[in-house]
Amino acid sequence: MSLLSIQDVTVRFEPKGKPAVLALDNVSLDVEHNTFSVIVGPSGCGKSTLLRLVAGLEAPTSGRLDLDGKPIVGPSADRGMVFQSYTLFPWLTVRENVMFGPKLKGLPKSEVEDIADRFIAAVHLKGFEKSYPKELSGGMRQRVALARALANDPRILLMDEPFGALDSQTRQLMQELLLEIWQEQRKTVLFITHDIDEAVFLGDEVHVMSARPGRFSRTLSIDIERPRGIDVLTSPAFMEYKREILSLMHDEAVRAQMA
Amino acid sequence: MNTSSLFSPKTEISRGLYIGLSISSVLAVLLVWCLLTYGGYMPPDFLATPLEVLRAGLEHVSDLSLFGHMGSSLTVILSGFLLASVLAVPLGILMGSFRAVQAFLEPITGFMRYIPVSALIPLLILWVGIGIEQKIMVIFLGTFFQQLILISDVSARVSKDLIDCAYTLGATRGQVVWRILLPACMPGVMDNLRVTMGWAWTYLVVAELVAANSGLGYMILNAMRGLFTDVILLGVFTIGILGLMTDFLFKWLRQRLLPWSADF
Numbered sequence: 001m002s003l004l005s006i007q008d009v010t011v012r013f014e015p016k017g018k019p020a021v022l023a024l025d026n027v028s029l030d031v032e033h034n035t036f037s038v039i040v041g042p043s044g045c046g047k048s049t050l051l052r053l054v055a056g057l058e059a060p061t062s063g064r065l066d067l068d069g070k071p072i073v074g075p076s077a078d079r080g081m082v083f084q085s086y087t088l089f090p091w092l093t094v095r096e097n098v099m100f101g102p103k104l105k106g107l108p109k110s111e112v113e114d115i116a117d118r119f120i121a122a123v124h125l126k127g128f129e130k131s132y133p134k135e136l137s138g139g140m141r142q143r144v145a146l147a148r149a150l151a152n153d154p155r156i157l158l159m160d161e162p163f164g165a166l167d168s169q170t171r172q173l174m175q176e177l178l179l180e181i182w183q184e185q186r187k188t189v190l191f192i193t194h195d196i197d198e199a200v201f202l203g204d205e206v207h208v209m210s211a212r213p214g215r216f217s218r219t220l221s222i223d224i225e226r227p228r229g230i231d232v233l234t235s236p237a238f239m240e241y242k243r244e245i246l247s248l249m250h251d252e253a254v255r256a257q258m259a
Numbered sequence: 260m261n262t263s264s265l266f267s268p269k270t271e272i273s274r275g276l277y278i279g280l281s282i283s284s285v286l287a288v289l290l291v292w293c294l295l296t297y298g299g300y301m302p303p304d305f306l307a308t309p310l311e312v313l314r315a316g317l318e319h320v321s322d323l324s325l326f327g328h329m330g331s332s333l334t335v336i337l338s339g340f341l342l343a344s345v346l347a348v349p350l351g352i353l354m355g356s357f358r359a360v361q362a363f364l365e366p367i368t369g370f371m372r373y374i375p376v377s378a379l380i381p382l383l384i385l386w387v388g389i390g391i392e393q394k395i396m397v398i399f400l401g402t403f404f405q406q407l408i409l410i411s412d413v414s415a416r417v418s419k420d421l422i423d424c425a426y427t428l429g430a431t432r433g434q435v436v437w438r439i440l441l442p443a444c445m446p447g448v449m450d451n452l453r454v455t456m457g458w459a460w461t462y463l464v465v466a467e468l469v470a471a472n473s474g475l476g477y478m479i480l481n482a483m484r485g486l487f488t489d490v491i492l493l494g495v496f497t498i499g500i501l502g503l504m505t506d507f508l509f510k511w512l513r514q515r516l517l518p519w520s521a522d523f
Contacts, residue, residue, distance in 0.1 A: 057423050077429030087424040091442040091519045101428040132519040152428055 001069055003188050004031035004054065004156055009063030011049055023049045024060070025213035031156065034186045038203035040193055040245065042253060046214025047192045051160050054190065055081050067155060077101060080154030082162040086141045088133040094120065094144050095129040101152030119147035122181055139170040143177065150187065159191040163198070172230065175201055183227050196249070200224075200241045201232060208245055210252040218248055307489035312496070315489040329497065331473040335391065335466055339398025340459045344452055347406035352444050354407065355414025356436075364407070372404040377465050389470035397466035402455045409455070413447030414440065446513070446520040453509035460502040475501075 011024040023046040031037050041047045052058045053065055056075040065072040067079065080101075088097050098116040107115075120129060123143035133141055142162055149157055163171040175198060182189065193199055199206045203222050210217045224237055232238050263270050289309065295301045296308040303311070319325035353360040354368075376397050383393050383400075417440055425439045467476030475494045482490035513520070 052423075055423075055427050057426065075423070075426035077427075079427060081424065081427040083420050083424060085418065085420045087418070087420050089421065089425075089439065089442070090521070091445070091517070100425075104429045104434065134519065134521045148428070158427075 002030040003033045003068065004029075004190065005066045005069075006030070006050070006054070007064050007066075009050070009053060009060045009065060011046065011053070011058075012061045022213035024053075025215045026063070027215055029207060029216065031188060031190055034188055035204045036182060036189045036191065036202055037205045037207065038191045038193060038199040039207045039209055040196060040199040040249075041209030041214070042211050042249065043194055045209045045211035047209050048160055049214070051081075051158050051190065051192050054156075055079050055158055077105065077152050078155040079158055080149035080152050080156075081158040081160065082142070082145050082149050084161040084164045086133070086138070086145075086165075088136075088141050088144055088148075090133050093130050093132055094125060094136070097133070097144055098148045098151045100148060105152075115151050116147075119151040120144075122150070122184075123147045123177065137170075138166050139174060142166065142174060146178070146181070150181070150185070154187075156188045156190060159189060161193055162191075164193070164195075171198070176230070178202065179226070179228060196242055196245050197233065199245070200238055201228060206241070206245065208248050210249075211256055217252060220244065303488070304486045305488065307487075307492055311489040312492045315487075315493045316496075319490075319493060325493075325497065328473055328475045328478045328494075329501065331471075331477075332463055332467070332475040332498075333501070335394045335474065336398055336459050336463060338391075339395040339466070340402055340456060342395065343399045343403035343406055343455075347403050348410055348448055348452075351407045351410025352414040352440065352448075355411035356417065356440055361411070368404050368407050371400075372408060376401040376462060377468075380465070380469060384469060393469065394466040394471065394474075398459050398462050401462040401465075402459050405458065406451060406455050409451040410444070410448055413451065414444050416447070417443040446517055449509065449513045449517065453506060453513070456505050456509060457502060460498060460505070463498060 006027060006029040009024055009027045010022070012020055012022050014020045027046075027050065029039075029050075039047045039050065049058065053060055054067075054072065056072050056079065072079075088094075089100065092100065095113075095116050098119055099112050102112040102115050117129075120126060123146055125140065125143055125147070128136065128140070133144070136144065145162070163174045166174060179202065191199075191202060200222055206220045206222055207216050208218045208220070209215070220241060222241060224232055224235070224241075261267070265272065292306075292309060296303070296306055307315075316325070319328075350360075350364065354364050355361070379400060380393075380397065383396050387393050387396055421443060422435055422439055425435050430438065463474070464476035464479060467474040468480065471477035471480075475498050479491050479494035482488075482494065
């Protein structure tokens, strides 16, 4: 049984006084245990909506979502999420931010502290435990957000364009760091992006989404050996995957323009 | 074109120039005041000289009456302000984040914030009499509805992502309100308390309009009858200085209590 199963999910927004929008049209997707799945698509294709459904922050108009065979009803600690915007709690230090989830679970204090220190070390932020978010750069904030989500030991980690607001150098470093951590933990990840390079570099599976109405047009298994370093980015295999997704998304974009 | 000159917008100037300009504006006012009074352009009944105001100040300080007035005014202002804040902060936070509370409170708040407090004084006298309660009520009514609107705005602007993020970390609705919404509102709440504290001072004379026998507003009104412009100005300066001090107090408290907050 797959860890996450999304079946025939449709989301229709009906804003008052405006025509209804079909954000997701009969979408199905399975995410297997310990895989890194990426959804790539143009902005407005409904990929963020899909992730929010999995997080339980929104409910579908129809269809069903199951985690471990149990229907998803509302948010919970078993589905951790890293957002595109900076969501560190500004009144908590780095360490307190990372401790937030484990503390809510009621774990003993010493264990909570151990967990926090371990994950702060994993994102290479030792020495910043007592800093407030305002003192950190954008990249550092997202590293703390990643540590905070992982410290809660979720069944699946949801990432909504987490590096979208970062400059391209920092973004590349963050991708490498994420892979480094993933290599050790093998946590199931569902990652969303509109950046094709990012999708191919990170994913085991890349699901390509089209816009209006949002649906999956294809799924590619990325057969590039791990661990992956930046040399992957210029390899022929990488280029081939990139070309394929690019043309797929281009055709979809043209089709959407004509429609 | 030079875009970093003294005359281009949003350009920093040196600290020395800043302080110099600040001092010169105060000196300019003082100079005009001296010219008008010592130059004989204004009769003393219209405007007391700086020395006369200073003398009035020393008199009122030495017989301790100024401190008595300050005490009663501070009692009125702080009581009214605290009462308003204690109610407006929680209600405002709820109003900005819960549509039901907003729907319930908004019509009354929207209406009341346009009513000048002075228009309500006759009713206040009728309902709560002419004691200190009436004066406190003037300050309360003058600040409460403004605070409610401002704080509800602060609460409405708390990022939804921050709240969603807490949910995905396992927080319950109650925990989201206490551990996320409340602390996230604090910098904005402090800023608006500081602003409305300033407004509360401007209501002081209105508050002490009726049946007062002490207070800075009373001192001013009383001096008006005898055209004692030196005492009027003394009262005005005292209010200004006390207002400035409460402002600094709020600034200091914010830095002290919310060191994590980004902007001061």
